[in-house]
Amino acid sequence: MTRHAGLIALMSALVFCAPSPASAAFVCPVPAVGANAAKDREIAAAIPAGDALDDVAKLNAAVSALRGKGIGNAVIVDSMISAYCPAVARTAGLSDDEKRTRVRRFAARIVRVVYALDGAEAVILDVPFRPSVANTINARAATARISPEAWVAGVVDRYLKSSR
Numbered sequence: 233m234t235r236h237a238g239l240i241a242l243m244s245a246l247v248f249c250a251p252s253p254a255s256a257a258f259v260c261p262v263p264a265v266g267a268n269a270a271k272d273r274e275i276a277a278a279i280p281a282g283d284a285l286d287d288v289a290k291l292n293a294a295v296s297a298l299r300g301k302g303i304g305n306a307v308i309v310d311s312m313i314s315a316y317c318p319a320v321a322r323t324a325g326l327s328d329d330e331k332r333t334r335v336r337r338f339a340a341r342i343v344r345v346v347y348a349l350d351g352a353e354a355v356i357l358d359v360p361f362r363p364s365v366a367n368t369i370n371a372r373a374a375t376a377r378i379s380p381e382a383w384v385a386g387v388v389d390r391y392l393k394s395s396r
Contacts, residue, residue, distance in 0.1 A: 258328035260317035275308060276315030291345045305346050313339050
């Protein structure tokens with residue numbers, strides 16, 4: 233059930249920031265105001281200042297604090313995305329597509345942070361690769377018949393063991 237809630241939260245984030253016609257402006261969904269308004273403000277206040285993607289430790293601390301107050305995973309995810317979106321919308325100098333990308337990246341990150349804290353057996357790092365490097369990783373992973381993520385993890389593990 234927990235994994236389904238995370239998937240639903242991520243999908244809703246991707247849908248509300250779905251690609252739109254070039255003429256459509258970036259718009260955040262209007263959050264529902266009601267019984268959860270105080271909880272939503274509390275969650276919004278927990279988002280680290282600045283670019284929330286920059287400090288996973290602060291996101292982890294915020295999620296842990298909110299869980300300590302009895303707030304469930306799906307509510308944390310939905311509310312944090314809803315609170316983050318207006319901050320991105322106000323960011324000058326970004327195109328609408330760049331704003332959508334930022335919110336999608338935050339949505340993906342917060343889902344992983346929230347649900348990874350349930351069973352922290354691994355830490356997920358977001359590492360951007362140039363397209364040529366990503367193509368090489370994909371090709372070598374395919375040759376090894378494993379996922380690109382597993383291939384990269386293996387390369388890093390072997391490197392770290394050999395550099396001791």
